[in-house]
Amino acid sequence: MMRRLGWLAFVITLGCACARAPGETAPKEAVPMKNEDRIQPYAANPRYWQYKGEPVLLIGGSKDDSLFQIPDLEEHLDLLASVGGNVIRNTMSDRPDHDFEVYPYRQLENGKYTLNQWNDEYWRRFETMLRLTHERDVIVQIEVWDRFDYARDNWVPHPYNPENNVNYTPEESGLATRYPDHPARDRQPFFHSIPGMPRYEKRLDVVRRYQERFVAKMLSCSLDYGNVLYCINNETSTPVQWGQHWMQFIRDRAREKGVLVYATDMFDDAWKPEQSGKLRVAFDDPEMYPFIDASQVNSRNFGQDHWDRFQWIATQIVDTPRPLNHTKIYSAGETSFGSGTPKDGVERFWRNLIGGAASSRFHRPTSGIGLNEISQACIRSARQVETLVKFWDVEPRMNLLRDREENEAYLAAKPGEQYVLFITEGGSVGLDLRGHDGQFMARWIDVSEDAGGILGGEWAGETRLTGNQVATVSAPGKGPWVAVIRR
Numbered sequence: 253m254m255r256r257l258g259w260l261a262f263v264i265t266l267g268c269a270c271a272r273a274p275g276e277t278a279p280k281e282a283v284p285m286k287n288e289d290r291i292q293p294y295a296a297n298p299r300y301w302q303y304k305g306e307p308v309l310l311i312g313g314s315k316d317d318s319l320f321q322i323p324d325l326e327e328h329l330d331l332l333a334s335v336g337g338n339v340i341r342n343t344m345s346d347r348p349d350h351d352f353e354v355y356p357y358r359q360l361e362n363g364k365y366t367l368n369q370w371n372d373e374y375w376r377r378f379e380t381m382l383r384l385t386h387e388r389d390v391i392v393q394i395e396v397w398d399r400f401d402y403a404r405d406n407w408v409p410h411p412y413n414p415e416n417n418v419n420y421t422p423e424e425s426g427l428a429t430r431y432p433d434h435p436a437r438d439r440q441p442f443f444h445s446i447p448g449m450p451r452y453e454k455r456l457d458v459v460r461r462y463q464e465r466f467v468a469k470m471l472s473c474s475l476d477y478g479n480v481l482y483c484i485n486n487e488t489s490t491p492v493q494w495g496q497h498w499m500q501f502i503r504d505r506a507r508e509k510g511v512l513v514y515a516t517d518m519f520d521d522a523w524k525p526e527q528s529g530k531l532r533v534a535f536d537d538p539e540m541y542p543f544i545d546a547s548q549v550n551s552r553n554f555g556q557d558h559w560d561r562f563q564w565i566a567t568q569i570v571d572t573p574r575p576l577n578h579t580k581i582y583s584a585g586e587t588s589f590g591s592g593t594p595k596d597g598v599e600r601f602w603r604n605l606i607g608g609a610a611s612s613r614f615h616r617p618t619s620g621i622g623l624n625e626i627s628q629a630c631i632r633s634a635r636q637v638e639t640l641v642k643f644w645d646v647e648p649r650m651n652l653l654r655d656r657e658e659n660e661a662y663l664a665a666k667p668g669e670q671y672v673l674f675i676t677e678g679g680s681v682g683l684d685l686r687g688h689d690g691q692f693m694a695r696w697i698d699v700s701e702d703a704g705g706i707l708g709g710e711w712a713g714e715t716r717l718t719g720n721q722v723a724t725v726s727a728p729g730k731g732p733w734v735a736v737i738r739r
Contacts, residue, residue, distance in 0.1 A: 270376075270378065270379040270469070270473030285476075287478075287512040288305060289304045290303075290479075290512050290513075291303045291391055291478060291481060293542070294307045294644060298573045298574060298575070299573050300575060303391065303478075303479065307642070307644055308338065309638065309642075309644075310338060310339035310611035311605075312340055312390075312614070313615075313620070313622050313631065314328065314340050314616060315616050315617065315622040317342070317395075317486075318342065318343045319340050319381060320342055320377045320381035321346070321350075321352060325377075325381060329384050329388055329390060331623060332390065333388045335631045336632055338390050339390065339392075339393065339579075339613055340390060340613070341395065341580070341613060341616075342381060342392050342393070343394075344394065345395075347401045347410075348406070356374040356375065356466065357369065357371055357417075358371050364417055365411035365416055366419065367417055367419045375469065382473060382474060382476075382477045382480070385477075386479050392480050392481070393480075394470075394482050395518070396485070397484060397488075399436075399486060399487070399489075400435055400486070402442050403433065403434070407430070407431050408430070412442065412459070412462070420458050424455060424458060425456065425459050426441050426459070427459060438490050441453075441459075442463075443494050444456065445459045448493060449493050467498060467501060468505065471506075475505065475509050481513075481514055481577075482513060482515035482516070483516055483517060483518050484499060484517045485517055489519075489520045492517070496540060498515075499541075516544065516545055517530075517534070517545070518579070519531055519534075521548070523548040523550075523552045524561070525568075535572075538569075541574075543577060544574055545577045545579060546576050547578050549565065550615075551590055551591060552590035553590075554590075554592060554596055555658065556658045559607065562576075562604065566648075575611065576608065577610055577611035578612045578613065579611065579613050581600050581620060582597065582619050582620055583597020583598070583615065583621050584597075584621055591620070594621050597621055598700060599659075599676055601627075601634075602630070602674040605664075605672075629700055630700075631709075633697045635709070636710075636711065637672060637697065637734060637736055640670075640695070641670045641672055646666050646672060647664055647665070648663070648664050649665040651684075652683060653681055653683065654682030654683070655681060655682040656681050660676060660679065661674065667688065668685075668688035670738045671737040672735070672737075673734065673735040673737060674732070674733075675727045675732065675733045676732055677730065678733065680724050680726035681724075682724055682725070683722065683723050683724075685717065685719045685722070686720055686721060688719045691717070691719065692723070692738065693716055693717070693737070693738060694716075694725060694736070694737045695735065696711065696714070696728050696735050697710065697734045697735075697736075698732075698733060712728060713728045
C-alpha cells in the first residue's frame, strides 16, 4: 500500500519550502534579491563574475565538500572570510565519510527509507549554509550529483538503493543493490534515467521522478539566494544528456520564479582537455554552458603542462568569453591519480589567477590542502595583489618574459601600466618594458606560509625597475613569490 500511495505524497510535497525549525523564518535580508545583484558574469569582462553589481574574484578553500553537513560550519566560514576567501564548493552529498552526515530522506522504524518524506535535518543544514554564506558574501558552487555517492561501498546503505527503501524494487526500478566498479566506468543506471540516454529504459522513470523531486526540493531552498552557482556533477564521465537535463530543469524552475541563475557541468576528462569531446560540447554551446568548470585540469597536470592545458581551454572560448572556474585544486600529496604536493597546489592556484581564472579554490583533504596555513597565505596574498591590480584588468602576457626557464615564471599584464608576476622558485627573469619610458616599482609578496620567515599575504620588499628596456626582475628569496609591478 505504501508503494501505491507514494505519488500522492510526491504531488503534495514537491513544492514545499526548505525545512526550518518550528517558529524559524527565513532571514529578511536573504530574499528577495534583485536579479542585477545576483552572481552573474561581469558585464565589462565576462571572463569574470560580478556580485551585487561589482566585479569579484572568487578564491577560497574548505575542509569538506558537502560543507553544509559539517558541525562547525559557521566557524569554518568565519575563518574563510577572515583571510579573504569568498567561495565554497557544496556537494549535495550524503555519503558517510564521517559520523555526522545525514541522508535527505526519512528513515522508518524498520530501518528502511521512504523517498516520499524528507529528513528535515538535512534540509535545515542546507538552508543554514545558504544563510550563513549569504550573510558573509560567500559564493556557493553547488554540485547536485556526486557519482561517488552511488557506487561501491557508498551505494550499499544509500536510500536510493532499492534494498533500502519502500518505494521500489530492483525489478521496478532497474537499479541493482550493488555497483562495485569505480564510478568512472559509468555502470550505474541511476545516471541514465533520462529518455534517449544510452542505458535508459522505461522502468528508470520511477527513479527520475524521485531525482526530480530531490532537485526541486533543493531549489525551493536555494533559488531564494543570489550567491549560488550550480554545477550538475562532480567530474562526470556520463554522456552529456544527463547534465543537460538537470541544467534545463534548474533554469526552468528559476524562470518560473523569475530569478537569474547559472549552471554548468564538470567533466572528468578535462585534465586532458584537447581530447575531451564533452568539453568541446561545452565550448560550442555557451547558452547551455554559460561558464566552464575546468577543475580536473588541476589533477595529473604539473608545472608548464598545467599552464599550457589551462590556457588551451581559455583559447577555446575567446569568441564566447565566459568565466572559467576551478572549484578543485588538488594538492594534498602524491596520489595514484596525480593530486600533487602542496607546492603543486600553490603553483596551480597562482597559475590559475595569472591565467585568467574567475574562481580558484583549494580542494579538501585528503586530495587537497583545504583551508590550511598554506592556502590561507595564498588567499591573503591574492587579496593584497588586488589592492593594487585587479585581475580582470590584466591578461596573460607570457610573450613579455625573457630568459625564462620552463615553469619558472608566469605573467599577466596591461603593458606599460601594470603587471602581476608569479615566480615559482625564486631567481630572476627578464621583463620586456621596451616602449614604456619611466620608472616602475615592483612590490613583492611571499605567497607561502613560512618561506623567508614572512607570513604570506604581507608585502616583503620593493624593487625599482627602469623602463624602455628588458629589465631584470629578481625575487627577494627562494620559494614562490608574486610581484605587482606598476609605473
